[in-house]
Amino acid sequence: GQQLNQSPQSMFIQEGEDVSMNCTSSSIFNTWLWYKQDPGEGPVLLIALYKAGELTSNGRLTAQFGITRKDSFLNISASIPSDVGIYFCAGQLRTNAGKSTFGDGTTLTVKP
Amino acid sequence: DAGITQSPRHKVTETGTPVTLRCHQTENHRYMYWYRQDPGHGLRLIHYSYGVKDTDKGEVSDGYSVSRSKTEDFLLTLESATSSQTSVYFCAISRESYEQYFGPGTRLTVT
Numbered sequence: 001g002q003q004l005n006q007s008p009q010s011m012f013i014q015e016g017e018d019v020s021m022n023c024t025s026s027s028i029f030n031t032w033l034w035y036k037q038d039p040g041e042g043p044v045l046l047i048a049l050y051k052a053g054e055l056t057s058n059g060r061l062t063a064q065f066g067i068t069r070k071d072s073f074l075n076i077s078a079s080i081p082s083d084v085g086i087y088f089c090a091g092q093l094r095t096n097a098g099k100s101t102f103g104d105g106t107t108l109t110v111k112p
Numbered sequence: 113d114a115g116i117t118q119s120p121r122h123k124v125t126e127t128g129t130p131v132t133l134r135c136h137q138t139e140n141h142r143y144m145y146w147y148r149q150d151p152g153h154g155l156r157l158i159h160y161s162y163g164v165k166d167t168d169k170g171e172v173s174d175g176y177s178v179s180r181s182k183t184e185d186f187l188l189t190l191e192s193a194t195s196s197q198t199s200v201y202f203c204a205i206s207r208e209s210y211e212q213y214f215g216p217g218t219r220l221t222v223t
Contacts, residue, residue: 006154031210042202042214043155050210088154092210099170100212102147104154 006089006103014111019076021087021106029091032065032072033100037086046087047074079110115139118203118215126223131190133218135203137183141213143206144186146170146178148199149217155202161186193222 006023013019023032031050035043047058049065049072056063060077072089086107090100115138125131135144145160147170157170159178167178175197177189190197200219204212 033211035214040217042204042217045211045213048211090212099157099160102155104152 004089004091004101004103006106008106009104010107010109012109012111013079015079015081017079019079019083019108020073021089022071022073023089023091023103024071025091025101026070028069028093029101030069030094031092032063033090033092034061034063034072034074035088035090037088037105039085043088076108079108081110081112084108084110116203116205116213116215118201118218120218121216122219124221124223125193127194128192131193131220131222133188133201133203133220135186135188135205135215137186137205139205139207139213140183141205141207142183143212144180145204145206145212146176146186146188147202147204148172148197149202150199158188158201193220195222198222 004023004025033048034046036046037043047056047063052069053067054065062075064073086105088105089103092100117136119134146158147155149155156172158176159170161167161180179187198221200217202217203215206212
């Protein structure tokens with residue numbers, strides 16, 4: 001089956017710093033999604049990308065759909081303590097009846 | 113927030129007993145999913161449904177069955193629970209099969 005490699009596995013940063021994380025796949029996807037999970041809760045959708053090369057922002061978050069359709073990037077600018085959590089990427093093929101393949105997550109810790 | 117609830121939220125059961133987890137939605141979304149989340153493995157799809165009585169297997173379906181008799185309810189059953197099924201289980205819903213909205217999770221411990 002398809003697998004996603006998400007990196008880095010964890011990050012420890014100072015408040016105010018920018019953050020970058022990415023996901024790569026050996027196969028192409030039609031859709032890339034980024035989710036955030038707070039401790040003890042379910043993941044929440046942050047950004048959805050539907051076209052190769054697409055760049056989409058949601059507040060301090062910016063995500064890009066790689067031009068090869070095999071990767072995606074998420075950047076967080078000027079991090080704040082509430083950015084702490086696990087960030088997941090997910091890829092989908094239109095032919096897969098809604099099945100998403102998830103990366104293993106990037107755990108972000110922000111030091112005040 | 114999407115109207116999605118899971119019950120129970122916590123359960124402790126013994127090896128060999130049957131367990132049923134319930135996912136209930138008030139959004140009338142077509143697609144529903146069950147995932148398990150374990151440390152180091154992210155979210156892994158167990159089963160999903162693309163309509164009433166229409167279900168299919170995910171990547172880790174062994175030992176699990178599902179049923180969807182109404183649009184709003186998707187049940188996950190462990191016929192005979194094993195310790196390897198100790199996990200956090202998430203239900204998700206989706207209208208158009210792309211963006212998924214997750215429930216709060218059920219923490220299951222099999223002793």
